[in-house]
Amino acid sequence: MASEATSIEVATATGKKELLVFEREEELAVSLAKYTAELSEKFAQERGAFTLVISGGSLIKSLRKLVDSPYLESVDWTKWHVFWVDERVVPKDHADSNYKLAYDVFLSKVPIPPGQVYAINDSLSAEGAADDYETCLKHLVNTGVVAVSPATGFPKFDLMLLGMGPDGHIASLFPGHPLLNENRRWITFIEDSPKPPPERITFTFPVINSSANVALVVAGSGKAGAVHRALGSEQSSSDVLPVEMVSLKDGKFLWFTDKAAVSMLREKASL
Numbered sequence: 001m002a003s004e005a006t007s008i009e010v011a012t013a014t015g016k017k018e019l020l021v022f023e024r025e026e027e028l029a030v031s032l033a034k035y036t037a038e039l040s041e042k043f044a045q046e047r048g049a050f051t052l053v054i055s056g057g058s059l060i061k062s063l064r065k066l067v068d069s070p071y072l073e074s075v076d077w078t079k080w081h082v083f084w085v086d087e088r089v090v091p092k093d094h095a096d097s098n099y100k101l102a103y104d105v106f107l108s109k110v111p112i113p114p115g116q117v118y119a120i121n122d123s124l125s126a127e128g129a130a131d132d133y134e135t136c137l138k139h140l141v142n143t144g145v146v147a148v149s150p151a152t153g154f155p156k157f158d159l160m161l162l163g164m165g166p167d168g169h170i171a172s173l174f175p176g177h178p179l180l181n182e183n184r185r186w187i188t189f190i191e192d193s194p195k196p197p198p199e200r201i202t203f204t205f206p207v208i209n210s211s212a213n214v215a216l217v218v219a220g221s222g223k224a225g226a227v228h229r230a231l232g233s234e235q236s237s238s239d240v241l242p243v244e245m246v247s248l249k250d251g252k253f254l255w256f257t258d259k260a261a262v263s264m265l266r267e268k269a270s271l
């Protein structure tokens with residue numbers, strides 16, 4: 001897997017992080033498609049379902065190779081169940097909708113059964129949409145589509161593909177926001193997001209950290225400062241970035257990066 005990447009381990013205040021560093025985002029996208037397809041096959045065989053959580057933002061463009069050969073034909077799309085780690089509370093056809101972005105670039109091009117694509121109810125308030133999404137997840141846990149982490153009791157998704165903002169946020173969990181400390185709810189809502197639009201719903205850290213696999217996709221020089229802040233020091237600091245709070249209880253956490261994103265880390269990582 002990922003033979004064209006340099007694989008490095010970085011020691012941080014929150015433990016060792018495993019990074020794949022690609023020359024360019026183009027190679028990253030090729031490897032990300034292979035990685036996702038391999039996990040899809042593994043979980044479809046083991047569990048009869050593959051539960052995939054995606055973010056919005058630049059991650060979606062990096063999924064473009066999945067809709068090409070050989071994956072378009074070889075992946076068993078009927079086993080896929082697709083969720084959003086965060087969603088903006090806007091209509092599904094709005095330019096800010098994470099659903100619309102994924103649908104236009106990816107979901108409209110692959111034969112996932114529509115009933116297995118779990119968009120938010122866009123007729124509800126942020127609070128109502130978060131409650132509704134959590135109820136939907138509880139039903140899917142009860143019916144065995146979504147697994148449960150024996151370690152935490154929270155849902156255990158097979159793969160989460162996350163992006164990171166230039167400020168170090170993941171999902172709609174922003175630096176310094178009280179939602180970072182939510183430890184009871186599966187899904188919560190925010191009405192004062194520092195990045196527009198202000199109203200969103202988001203998975204909480206206990207659910208993110210119960211995943212079987214998380215791939216964090218970070219490409220481009222615009223992310224280099226946050227990568228440096230998150231991975232550049234072994235000293236803990238009081239203002240921990242949300243991305244530093246990803247720490248799986250019983251799963252594999254892998255960073256997919258390109259050289260531009262890790263450019264400020266080079267000395268440490270000897271790239």
Ligand SMILES: O=C1O[C@H](COP(=O)(O)O)[C@@H](O)[C@H](O)[C@H]1O
Nearest residue numbers: 055056057058059163164165171
């Ligand atoms: O607002 C959001 O931003 C983050 C990061 O987006 P990017 O374009 O900087 O990669 C994204 O992961 C999240 O899902 C989205 O709602």
